[in-house]
Amino acid sequence: MKIGLYFGSFNPIHIGHLVIANQMVENSDLDQIWFVVTPHNPFKKKSTLLDNHQRLEMVYLATKDYDTLKESDIEFNLPQPNYTVNTLAYLTEKYPDKDFSLIMGEDNLKSFHKWKNYQVILDNHHIYVYPRISTGTIETQFDNHAKIHHVEAPIMEISSTLIRNSIKAGKNIKPLLPEHVWAYLDDMNFYR
Template sequence: MIKVGFMGGTFDPIHYGHLLAAESAREACGLDEVWFIPAGHPPLKENGPLADGQTRLEMVYRAIDFQPHFRGMDVELEREGTSYTIDTVKSLMELYPDREFSIIIGSDRVNDLPQWHQINELAALVRFIGVRRAGEELKVDALPAFLQERLSIIEMPQIGISSTDIRNRRAQGRSIRFLVPEKVYSFIRRNGLYES
């Protein structure tokens, strides 16, 4: 069985923090591949992404083209309506029956797990890899037992980068160089993304 971890998210834009989390999970959990799946319409985000789905997917492709264990997927962008993880997992399992899937999530999402759509069914299908980030408290003991049993917590080097900060910097005319991979930086500048 090929072990795949996948990261969902808006990736608006993808940055070095995402890549570092993916590599940390790959190494710590012995994953064969990590897939990046930009969300179409994420249910737990108050505001939708600023860049459209194909633009965000293109940034993912540019960010990971050097890493043979990373792959970008458009499975959520092709689907209409809200992007629920359970639907993504079922699609992936149908398309790739030879894979065993884990979901890589940030520590902020670990605490949200009980709120996820059809979480009982989802937890029966996949494992969760929680990536501990600086300044965010993990409340693993507060999670239901069935989630604690399906959750691994890993550490990653601390890096204080967020997509929100990158978008704000661009809107203010400040540099984002070295916060995102060079090919993503060039793509953002060339396309005038996130400018005020």
């Protein structure tokens, strides 16, 4: 089984995440997409994150009605800060019957050469890339690479930051969130 790993803080998960994941599974050879909720991204302030399990719950609520999308807390028990290369090694050992690939936006591919042990990742895993509006260029070493696959998907300019700021400002952002996630956020008074 081919699993695409979609890493993120998902603070909160929104319809843009679901659209991208669904496009990936429907328009590639991936069988499932696992939303890997990251407990702490070294590039983000930890103070802005909701509790790990609250974010995992939102991902569960957003994906529970889809057979091909699922939540994953695999990084919760790995040493922090964690790096993608370590998570991939752990998953490959834990699930030897599954073939793990990465899902990333074009913006991340542009900085992929700066990732810890990026060459190890590329040697052992495929990468599925979706379009993003961003500046900069993709390293020439990644042009026409056999393990990097560009998948057509709508360009989603929805961000979790926009959602958090809009909620704080009292704006109605309900259409940007899966119904169950909106109900959970509203009930818990998150981001207000």
